[in-house]
Amino acid sequence: MTQIAPGGTIGILGGGQLGRMLALAAANFGYRCHVFCPDKNSPAFHVADVVTIADYEDEEALEAFARAVDVATYEFENVPGVTAELVARDTLLRPGVRALKTTQDRLLEKDFLNASGVKTAPYMAFETADELQAAIKEIGRPCVAKTRRFGYDGKGQVMIKARSDIDRVIEVTGGQPAILEGFVNFDREVSVVVARSASGDVAAFPVSENVHTNHILDTTSVPAKISDMVEAKAKVMATRVANALEYVGVMAVEMFVSDGSGEIVVNEIAPRVHNSGHWTIEGAETSQFEQHIRAICDLPLGPTDARGNVRMKNLLGADILDFEPYLEDPKAHFHHYGKKEPRPGRKMGHVTWVDVK
Amino acid sequence: MTQIAPGGTIGILGGGQLGRMLALAAANFGYRCHVFCPDKNSPAFHVADVVTIADYEDEEALEAFARAVDVATYEFENVPGVTAELVARDTLLRPGVRALKTTQDRLLEKDFLNASGVKTAPYMAFETADELQAAIKEIGRPCVAKTRRFGYDGKGQVMIKARSDIDRVIEVTGGQPAILEGFVNFDREVSVVVARSASGDVAAFPVSENVHTNHILDTTSVPAKISDMVEAKAKVMATRVANALEYVGVMAVEMFVSDGSGEIVVNEIAPRVHNSGHWTIEGAETSQFEQHIRAICDLPLGPTDARGNVRMKNLLGADILDFEPYLEDPKAHFHHYGKKEPRPGRKMGHVTWVDVK
Numbered sequence: 071m072t073q074i075a076p077g078g079t080i081g082i083l084g085g086g087q088l089g090r091m092l093a094l095a096a097a098n099f100g101y102r103c104h105v106f107c108p109d110k111n112s113p114a115f116h117v118a119d120v121v122t123i124a125d126y127e128d129e130e131a132l133e134a135f136a137r138a139v140d141v142a143t144y145e146f147e148n149v150p151g152v153t154a155e156l157v158a159r160d161t162l163l164r165p166g167v168r169a170l171k172t173t174q175d176r177l178l179e180k181d182f183l184n185a186s187g188v189k190t191a192p193y194m195a196f197e198t199a200d201e202l203q204a205a206i207k208e209i210g211r212p213c214v215a216k217t218r219r220f221g222y223d224g225k226g227q228v229m230i231k232a233r234s235d236i237d238r239v240i241e242v243t244g245g246q247p248a249i250l251e252g253f254v255n256f257d258r259e260v261s262v263v264v265a266r267s268a269s270g271d272v273a274a275f276p277v278s279e280n281v282h283t284n285h286i287l288d289t290t291s292v293p294a295k296i297s298d299m300v301e302a303k304a305k306v307m308a309t310r311v312a313n314a315l316e317y318v319g320v321m322a323v324e325m326f327v328s329d330g331s332g333e334i335v336v337n338e339i340a341p342r343v344h345n346s347g348h349w350t351i352e353g354a355e356t357s358q359f360e361q362h363i364r365a366i367c368d369l370p371l372g373p374t375d376a377r378g379n380v381r382m383k384n385l386l387g388a389d390i391l392d393f394e395p396y397l398e399d400p401k402a403h404f405h406h407y408g409k410k411e412p413r414p415g416r417k418m419g420h421v422t423w424v425d426v427k
Numbered sequence: 428m429t430q431i432a433p434g435g436t437i438g439i440l441g442g443g444q445l446g447r448m449l450a451l452a453a454a455n456f457g458y459r460c461h462v463f464c465p466d467k468n469s470p471a472f473h474v475a476d477v478v479t480i481a482d483y484e485d486e487e488a489l490e491a492f493a494r495a496v497d498v499a500t501y502e503f504e505n506v507p508g509v510t511a512e513l514v515a516r517d518t519l520l521r522p523g524v525r526a527l528k529t530t531q532d533r534l535l536e537k538d539f540l541n542a543s544g545v546k547t548a549p550y551m552a553f554e555t556a557d558e559l560q561a562a563i564k565e566i567g568r569p570c571v572a573k574t575r576r577f578g579y580d581g582k583g584q585v586m587i588k589a590r591s592d593i594d595r596v597i598e599v600t601g602g603q604p605a606i607l608e609g610f611v612n613f614d615r616e617v618s619v620v621v622a623r624s625a626s627g628d629v630a631a632f633p634v635s636e637n638v639h640t641n642h643i644l645d646t647t648s649v650p651a652k653i654s655d656m657v658e659a660k661a662k663v664m665a666t667r668v669a670n671a672l673e674y675v676g677v678m679a680v681e682m683f684v685s686d687g688s689g690e691i692v693v694n695e696i697a698p699r700v701h702n703s704g705h706w707t708i709e710g711a712e713t714s715q716f717e718q719h720i721r722a723i724c725d726l727p728l729g730p731t732d733a734r735g736n737v738r739m740k741n742l743l744g745a746d747i748l749d750f751e752p753y754l755e756d757p758k759a760h761f762h763h764y765g766k767k768e769p770r771p772g773r774k775m776g777h778v779t780w781v782d783v784k
Contacts, residue, residue: 075750076763101765102473119472119474390433406455406456406457409457
């Protein structure tokens with residue numbers, strides 16, 4: 071596979087904090103970053119060598135971008151298909167178009183996971199109210215309706231417990247293609263951040279345990295409170311997914327775990343570096359951002375061991391203004407994404423505590 | 428003292444690898460960096476938010492730079508005095524003009540060190556051949572002649588052992604103000620990287636032991652092979668220097684150590700982050716670059732403990748092309764400065780090995 075040697079140029083679609091942290095990791099290896107984003111206030115622009123401010127449908131801008139870089143990647147899974155195809159025509163796109171297409175659509179994603187031998191919650195596709203009724207009959211309540219595309223942080227989802235919840239579903243999905251998922255009883259949410267390099271090497275980070283508040287990630291802890299056997303099984307599942315997709319780069323596989331049975335169900339996969347992997351910056355021997363750069367440039371993957379007990383907390387909105395205690399705490403590592411406006415719920419930074427073993 | 432909160436703008440005079448690594452550290456805290464450098468190929472430009480390409484004597488450009496930033500700093504000690512004064516007129520300059528003036532001139536530097544109770548080699552100023560003869564008579568041979576200003580990596584220096592060496596001195600100094608230093612017999616070269624914050628807090632990193640080849644730093648090792656008493660004494664000396672200068676930022680104090688007597692003589696001080704502190708990026712709980720940002724922004728200083736046994740090696744010239752073994756080595760952390768041309772002797776990157784205790 072084509073190796074991009076240190077000193078080359080990496081293109082990044084998307085200019086948020088993930089793109090920013092990717093650019094910072096790339097810079098340690100001497101790569102120049104070219105960030106493409108429609109928003110002129112993108113935090114990744116502050117640390118990029120070259121920026122393009124243009125729409126994701128701007129063919130001319132995309133072509134110029136693709137021709138200016140040695141390899142292109144992205145920081146979000148909702149890159150339009152046409153954008154990905156245009157970029158992939160003129161440069162290496164890693165991860166590729168297939169990973170994007172599969173993970174952008176909850177139905178394709180779940181079909182793919184089950185075909186790969188990875189268990190998900192039971193699910194059925196629907197569009198109309200009639201199809202929804204049929205699906206509820208099949209899957210039973212409680213269950214969750216989700217649009218097939220463009221959902222994140224709980225958007226486009228309705229939990230159906232009582233009969234009266236059903237009316238709200240079509241309101242939220244608006245008749246868009248959707249799926250109904252059986253509700254999974256679980257004890258904890260975990261995720262596996264796994265990398266697969268262009269040469270096919272795979273390395274999974276330790277399983278992290280995630281706590282969400284209002285559908286937004288609040289904290290990640292490593293190690294997760296699961297048995298060694300469940301830990302090993304979760305990593306095998308993530309590795310299987312990465313291999314089945316012939317994936318190149320870092321991806322996150324979110325899972326639900328039942329303590330009693332040790333059963334694991336995959337919730338969703340994110341074809342990119344992930345908030346639940348931020349702990350790796352100081353908490354693991356290689357950060358997920360460096361690992362993604364290693365993977366897409368076809369360098370050897372780095373070691374993934376945790377340095378100890380690690381905890382990551384997101385700083386949302388005005389949380390970021392109260393930075394002083396984190397800077398005074400000798401075990402805390404403070405991160406600020408350089409965003410100006412601390413709007414409520416906006417991811418402004420994070421803190422990682424490392425307790426060395 | 429004025430605190431610059433995360434999200435503010437930091438100006439950096441100088442666009443080399445030190446400026447680049449400062450900008451990367453600043454970005455983790457959400458600061459935007461504005462880098463000022465005459466060379467359009469400056470590696471720090473690749474990771475800066477704003478760049479100014481202009482001469483250090485360009486008053487208009489300097490004024491605009493100073494007005495655009497919340498605090499200014501520099502990555503090299505030969506910032507012209509006029510440049511520093513212009514910048515300091517319109518913004519905070521940290522470290523300040525006094526640190527620059529003192530360290531730019533070997534005579535002022537040695538006078539200052541001795542007045543602060545820190546021992547140096549014996550020295551005498553000279554300009555003419557007659558003054559040189561008188562100095563040699565006083566100090567004795569072997570001794571070293573050095574220009575007072577603009578010396579680095581062994582440039583502007585002549586070692587005087589035999590009578591015949593004397594003729595070469597005026598050739599090299601060209602009649603510029605110079606000093607003659609007594610030759611110090613020492614067993615090892617060490618340095619202390621020390622930070623002093625705007626509020627006057629001081630924190631020294633563990634003493635590092637440095638090996639030079641052809642007057643250029645080759646490797647740094649931590650801990651240095653010195654007794655606990657010498658380690659403590661070296662840190663006290665560096666702290667004394669930082670306090671006496673009312674210094675703000677990170678500085679490096681280079682010292683010679685005699686194993687038998689435990690005697691320490693200060694060789695020189697660098698008013699900036701320093702090559703012998705690169706090991707701190709992965710080898711210490713806080714990197715020297717983050718510590719400099721903390722110090723000049725008046726944030727609390729971070730912990731300085733080493734994470735284990737650490738070794739840093741510079742990659743000069745074509746060394747950088749042989750990167751693969753470092754990326755394969757699980758204990759190695761590879762750094763590439765993004766410079767295009769690997770000219771012989773040019774600092775292109777470095778590697779740090781950390782053996783966790």
